[in-house]
Each structure stands twice: as C-alpha cells, then as structure tokens.
Amino acid sequence: MLLEQFNAAPADQARELLKPCLDVDRWIDEITRARPYASVEDLLAAARTAADPFTPQELEGALSHHPRIGERAAGKSAEASMSRSEQAGVDPRDHRVTTALAEGNRAYEEKFGRVFLIRAAGRTAEEILSALQERLGHTPEQEEPVVAAQLREIAVLRLEQSLAA
Numbered sequence: 001m002l003l004e005q006f007n008a009a010p011a012d013q014a015r016e017l018l019k020p021c022l023d024v025d026r027w028i029d030e031i032t033r034a035r036p037y038a039s040v041e042d043l044l045a046a047a048r049t050a051a052d053p054f055t056p057q058e059l060e061g062a063l064s065h066h067p068r069i070g071e072r073a074a075g076k077s078a079e080a081s082m083s084r085s086e087q088a089g090v091d092p093r094d095h096r097v098t099t100a101l102a103e104g105n106r107a108y109e110e111k112f113g114r115v116f117l118i119r120a121a122g123r124t125a126e127e128i129l130s131a132l133q134e135r136l137g138h139t140p141e142q143e144e145p146v147v148a149a150q151l152r153e154i155a156v157l158r159l160e161q162s163l164a165a
C-alpha cells in the first residue's frame with residue numbers, strides 16, 4: 001500500500017496494515033489517528049516514537065507474534081513471510097548455528113521468561129549469537145528497554161516494506 005492510500009484508507013484498513021508490523025493497539029491507534037502523513041519519513045518517524053514506552057503487557061503481547069530466532073515461521077500470513085525474510089541470515093541447515101541458537105534461546109527464556117527478540121534483518125547468525133550472549137548478561141531492568149527497541153526496529157522495517165509493496 002502506498003502512502004497516499006494509507007492516508008486515505010478507512011481506519012480499519014490502516015490498522016490492518018499496521019498490525020503485522022507491531023501488535024500493540026495503542027501504537028496502531030496513535031499512528032492511525034495522526035494521518036495524513038506528508039511523507040513516508042514522517043510516518044516512519046511516528047512509528048519510531050508512538051506509544052513509547054510500551055507497558056510490560058504490551059511488550060508481552062507483541063512478543064507472542066515473533067517466532068524464535070532460528071525457527072522458521074510457518075504459514076502464509078504477512079507476519080510469517082516477513083519473519084522468514086528477516087531471518088534469512090540464519091541458515092537452518094547450519095547445525096552449528098541452529099544448535100547454538102537453540103541453546104541460547106533456551107537460556108534466555110529460562111532467565112527472562114520470554115522469547116529472545118532481535119531485529120534479525122541485516123544481521124548474520126554470528127552477529128545474532130553474539131548479541132544473544134551479550135544480552136544474557138543483562139538484568140531484567142537492563143533488558144526491557146533493549147527488547148522494546150528491537151520490537152520498534154522490526155516494526156519500522158516492516159512498515160517501510162509494507163508501504164513499498
């Protein structure tokens with residue numbers, strides 16, 4: 001959908017485009033209500049700051065839509081196909097990488113009680129693994145803003161893609 005269409009669309013269609021980017025109603029509402037946007041950059045800037053900070057409940061809800069790193073999202077939904085392309089840097093046939101990621105994901109989930117989330121697009125498996133190791137050393141308080149920032153980065157990338165589509 002192009003910017004002009006996004007600006008002019010009925011609110012529920014605008015919301016449908018935003019939801020696979022980041023499933024936080026307050027974020028979707030704020031961006032939808034602030035239409036029309038003069039440029040794609042203005043819209044992406046709004047996406048970077050809307051509904052900031054997220055509540056813990058909003059974070060948990062949004063995280064539930066993201067498959068683990070190294071696990072291919074199944075299905076044909078916009079979300080699943082975007083997730084698969086974002087994780088293109090992780091070769092599921094590279095057992096060293098997939099094993100290390102599986103172990104890191106498990107350790108992270110044990111420590112933080114939620115899935116390890118990272119903006120995977122543009123990152124190699126090695127870069128993801130080193131970020132995972134580094135973040136395993138965080139306290140929950142240190143980690144929460146990092147998770148929120150990664151969710152936003154993914155949301156902005158997905159929104160940019162959806163507007164170009």
Ligand SMILES: NC(=O)NC1=NC(=O)NC1=O
Binds near residue numbers: 067068082083087118
């Ligand atoms: N657990 C994750 O980090 N998942 C993901 N990161 C992305 O960039 N896309 C995903 O699906």
